[in-house]
Amino acid sequence: MSDLTGTWYISPTPFTDDGAVDPDSLRRIVDAAVAWGADGITILGVMGEVADLTAPERETVLSTIAAAAKGRIPFAVGCSAPAAAVVRANVARAVEQGAGAVMVAAPALLKDTDQIAGFYRAAVGDSPVPVIVQDEPAATGVTMPVSALLAALDAAGSTVVKLEDPPTPPKIGRLLAQRPDLTVFGGLGGVSAYSELRRGAAGTMTGFAYPEILKAIRVAFAAGDLARAAALNDRFLPYLVFEGQLKVGLGIRKEVLRRRGVLSTARTRALNPLPDPATIAELDDVLARVGLTPSFDALELA
Amino acid sequence: MSDLTGTWYISPTPFTDDGAVDPDSLRRIVDAAVAWGADGITILGVMGEVADLTAPERETVLSTIAAAAKGRIPFAVGCSAPAAAVVRANVARAVEQGAGAVMVAAPALLKDTDQIAGFYRAAVGDSPVPVIVQDEPAATGVTMPVSALLAALDAAGSTVVKLEDPPTPPKIGRLLAQRPDLTVFGGLGGVSAYSELRRGAAGTMTGFAYPEILKAIRVAFAAGDLARAAALNDRFLPYLVFEGQLKVGLGIRKEVLRRRGVLSTARTRALNPLPDPATIAELDDVLARVGLTPSFDALELA
Amino acid sequence: MSDLTGTWYISPTPFTDDGAVDPDSLRRIVDAAVAWGADGITILGVMGEVADLTAPERETVLSTIAAAAKGRIPFAVGCSAPAAAVVRANVARAVEQGAGAVMVAAPALLKDTDQIAGFYRAAVGDSPVPVIVQDEPAATGVTMPVSALLAALDAAGSTVVKLEDPPTPPKIGRLLAQRPDLTVFGGLGGVSAYSELRRGAAGTMTGFAYPEILKAIRVAFAAGDLARAAALNDRFLPYLVFEGQLKVGLGIRKEVLRRRGVLSTARTRALNPLPDPATIAELDDVLARVGLTPSFDALELA
């Protein structure tokens, strides 16, 4: 389980200008994650637009990342589906490709949360790799109370949770009060990264476009330098909040990754696939304000 | 467009005892639909547990039905997905296989209904076959007001709607008041079949396990014999309501189809894949009450 | 607790032609409930349009019913509110007026169901009269899994539940499997009254406009005459389903109560306060079909 801690990077799914999945960019994502010092990569999550991929595209993402990551960095695979049988098929394929962990959210639009444990038991109760239980109310429409999360973890034989239910810091506190041995990853684009660490988070698992900043916050925090962790958080908060916006945030994130040389385009599969000019103008402004200019040198975070 | 009217049968996805998709039962479904006099078959819809199938299973359902239906009965294919690009891929494959129409619901959990028209335009604005706009709030979490439905129809170049937003009869009335030329199919398991016809529905498109009853109601209604249509509706209503229950209804439906010799098992992909003994006892009771005994002869409906 | 069983009648809130609360009709409702043999009256519930009343109007309903019911029939009062402090104020006033029980639903739009028990404890943990825990997902937006319902009952010191989460029969089964001593009322306009009794319901608490029919079903069932109970259910089912429609059902119910001489008008506080002509035509048709004509004599149910 030691792999499952630290600063994990949730990979977007890159597209080419004509809208196809882009393997070259996928390989650059792995290179970048290694260079950023990420502790792992998570693919085919909500911000990987997994629901917007065909099955062959999903396979392309998985096999390309697996090949590029092999021996360099562990990766986890989002395997969520409404039926346990489909989760099982996704998990089997992920494991075949060398996944170090799988991530599973509650079935979308499930109303009876008493069914969550049974679902996890049937879906991943015998998973050969660690399971990350994902708390994702925005994408699933399902709010998991702490009692349901703990039941899901028990059913999955897991001790790892990734939270996206705002506000995450108090929920981390409630989880760890009941189960101090849990590994809890914060999410939500890192907007509350410092608060999450204060409440006991093991790290972040999110797709923020500057993972090295989240790592620097975590490393400073782990070293006991809370003032530095907070200062880093506060310095970059305007951009964390800007990228963390619902709906438009993914396009912003991809645009920044494009500027960083990782993606070929910022294209998403949303109705308006690229950020509009007003958003780009705001982005330029906020990046300049926090010093994330082209000359930004991650070394200053070290 | 003449195919798209009448009594369409929404096919379940049959599974074998060990949980695999069952091609033999799929072929029997086509035979049965023809024998029942259905005007068409719709596959890979919500009640076809489409969200609970892997991509290869989805393909098995499509190709098996296509081969069995060819030259005998038209079929429509559920092609819904959260992203227009995936809908397009689903549509293309359905058309290759000979689908007479495609059915598309709003993207799950979409909140901004102003985006619905753009979604339909991108997804099926150029569909080579007729598009059925599906109004499915329970499965999608999206309520479509009449204005959004009309915008979706325009964007899809379609005049065919299938409603599942209860109560359907007044919504049919509101739709036809604004657009009298629409073809509106009722749904919801046929529970309101007679009321829907009174409000102007062109027929039903649902998975009720005795489609010949829904057809007999429609034929009587079309012939102007409202008393007979109502009497048929009322006679079978206890079973219509029983099968029409949320969550447990699909297992009931499959059990009846099993008894009718269509499916090999009643198995679903829900957590509890078969109806429990209390439900089976209720089923036996209600079928006896309405006369849907093994000796039931559909000829009496003719 | 003996009062809290049987066939309880949920009272609508009657309005005059100019839209004011109508005390004369309120008094006639009590007279009618007594004449129908109802075991109690529940006021200020969802179908009493409680959310659509001002505070003085709420008080008018409470005091008028209390005065009319005194010594004749017990009454329960809906006391739901988002905050425990307001529930407590509502309960105190209801008890002052002689309420035999209070009914409380979960706070609207509550997402963390782990908070439900604490809410009930703070709101009615020390209620001087029995508490009915109301399971009302449509009106509150909150689905209560069985575990949360049981926690709410414990926190409220209650053993009485009223269900409105469809399908109610299996949920009754799940509740009683875990807690056989519960008193469970069915609801949802009586659409599943017979099935609810089969699963162990103590009766119904609903606003169906012919409570004597629900009572006759229950009495036959209690006497062991299941065939008669089922036959009554099936005979009147077309109207039960018609009145049970979401949104339009309340206006239908009030129109029938008007025809029965109980209400002065069918007026609701919805945007379109009266049933439209198409609905009235359907109503006339369905009432005739099931024999609920002006000459209908409840004695035939006895």
Added chain:
Amino acid sequence: MSDLTGTWYISPTPFTDDGAVDPDSLRRIVDAAVAWGADGITILGVMGEVADLTAPERETVLSTIAAAAKGRIPFAVGCSAPAAAVVRANVARAVEQGAGAVMVAAPALLKDTDQIAGFYRAAVGDSPVPVIVQDEPAATGVTMPVSALLAALDAAGSTVVKLEDPPTPPKIGRLLAQRPDLTVFGGLGGVSAYSELRRGAAGTMTGFAYPEILKAIRVAFAAGDLARAAALNDRFLPYLVFEGQLKVGLGIRKEVLRRRGVLSTARTRALNPLPDPATIAELDDVLARVGLTPSFDALELA
């Protein structure tokens, strides 16, 4: 309409230690709002815990604020209710007490957004004072697409909107693109205050505990000093984000107002009425980081 612009302050409802509405603190709120230079006060909104007040408490808040504000500062009154008749009663009482405007959200849990315009017409189509159309999906469960908002504005005869649907900046852009003459207030605790202004917001209407900061941002922006507006935004953002948290944010806000000498206690009507120690520790930390210490002098913002 000139009053309805600028930096409006949404008042919380203060409680005493024993949980009663606290008139002394209400009067201090008015004093503080005047001292902070707020352009108006809005009472009985979501963050005023309006749903958690009894009718007499609601009246206490209204009459106390009205008396204290008279001749000093305009005030707007939240008048939302599920039925138009109740909104009308609320509006009438607010106007009697001298309200300069009323604020009305969509009816909670409304699903058919085509009904929104009719609701506003019936509720406030003839309001004697300006109407603020409130877009509040979290509290109402209703997402209003831009088309519905514009229809509501037309029906209400209003040109003033207050947004709480994140992300607010692009929605401001979409609204003003279609209707450039609208007055759009940002909300959400001011978290996106600078971005909202960039997109054309007329100001903020929110309950952030340092309204003078939001005013300083707006004044700098209006003066064309975008750099200063952004710098103020960025400096205080850690606290804006911290106070802006869902659920726990109101208790934080009230604690800060208590420290500022405005409220007697931080008490809310939530289940846990006061911030817990971990939250207080975080609060102390973040306030120190952004310099909102007891010696903070608003003059530095001027």
